[in-house]
Amino acid sequence: MDPVHFAARDRADITGRADLDALLRRFYTAAFADPQIGPFFTEIAGTRLDIHMPRITDFWERALFRSAEYQRNAFAPHAALHSVEPMTAEHFGRWVQLWHATIDGLHAGPNAERAKAQGERIAVAMLKRLSGGRLDTSGDGTGFIPLAAVELRAAA
Incomplete structure (x- = not known):
């Protein structure tokens, strides 16, 4: 068995809040x-x-599980950050x-x-809202797809 599939077999799925807490702390x-993005969290x-x-x-x-009471506006803090320092597709x-x-991992x-x-x-939706509904369509005209995600998938 190749190392990628062996490693995946050894990792459990995300099953609930405890897994999310550990995942989010590491993230x-x-x-x-x-x-590149740390200053948005730490300095701004x-x-x-x-x-x-x-x-x-x-x-x-x-x-993920429709099991928590999240009633906040997730966009508002991102809009406030963006007004201080614009967030780009690269971010x-x-x-x-x-x-x-x-x-x-x-x-x-x-x-x-x-x-x-x-x-x-979420990344695409946030970027689209922050840019007033306009996505950078340079290239093939399909809009923003996080390049880093594509590269990460290609490496797997």
Whole structure:
């Protein structure tokens, strides 16, 4: 068996809030330290992980399992950040790359795949709203697809 399939077999799927909490802590540790997107969290937003974690875990628990009460506006903080420092397709692509890598490092299965796909959809939707409905359609005219996600899939 090739190493990719062997490794995937050894990783459990995301099954609930405890898995999401561990996944999100690892993801945000990487995101905060990332030179490309980290400053959005640390310098611009001044995000405190201890305050952010319950909210974002509620968000992902609702997104994946429809089992949490997330009643906040997820777009508003991103719009506020964007007004201070514009977020580009490259920023969202890096977010997706880190999201995929974090999930792939911990989990494999249908929920893990759904979390990656949902992350891509969220990135595209956020970028589209932040850019006033206009996506960069340079190239083949299909709109924004996070390049980092495509490269990550090609490497797998």
